[in-house]
Amino acid sequence: MRNVWQVLLVLFAILNQKSLADGPCRRIARYTVYDCEPAWQAFKDNCYLRVAEGKNYSDAKQHCQSYSKQWRPTHLASILSDDENQFIATLIDSSDTWIGYNDLAVEGVYTWLDGSPAGYTNWKPGFPVGDAYGNQDCIHMFEGPQWKEFYCDGKMNFVCKMPRHVPLSKRTDSR
Numbered sequence: 001m002r003n004v005w006q007v008l009l010v011l012f013a014i015l016n017q018k019s020l021a022d023g024p025c026r027r028i029a030r031y032t033v034y035d036c037e038p039a040w041q042a043f044k045d046n047c048y049l050r051v052a053e054g055k056n057y058s059d060a061k062q063h064c065q066s067y068s069k070q071w072r073p074t075h076l077a078s079i080l081s082d083d084e085n086q087f088i089a090t091l092i093d094s095s096d097t098w099i100g101y102n103d104l105a106v107e108g109v110y111t112w113l114d115g116s117p118a119g120y121t122n123w124k125p126g127f128p129v130g131d132a133y134g135n136q137d138c139i140h141m142f143e144g145p146q147w148k149e150f151y152c153d154g155k156m157n158f159v160c161k162m163p164r165h166v167p168l169s170k171r172t173d174s175r
């Protein structure tokens, strides 16, 4: 009888160790994952809303920010990979659409409104042209997945992006 308990104890120890070492389970436990609200579309770690209302860049920017929730700052969409670019291009159905990229602060230095590092781009061939045709500092998707700059007071549709995954560490840090 004692042997049976010893075997069970060893078995329990092995199973317990296995579950602790299970990578994916541990990773999920570090995040709170939110569903996207109605009308928002999920893609990987974010929710996206296409807003089919012509607004200038500043108004579009504020409109997106107004959706922000605790630990989920919302901005005009940043686009950080070809996958994400394709997803958004499909979402907006080829309409001219503001994205969260601009060189408003320093001419020729493009930054994302949500603070994402600049890296991926999908410029239309020949762009950016800088301010060759006037003060064009705001970036939009132009008739599909490619980007070009335009005057920031132009009015067009836009797309907002809200994080779905909030790291638990962030939740405790930002209290």
Ligand SMILES: [Ca+2]
Pocket (backbone or CB within 6 Å): 103, 107, 108, 130, 131, 135, 136, 137, 138, 149
């Ligand atoms: Ca510019």
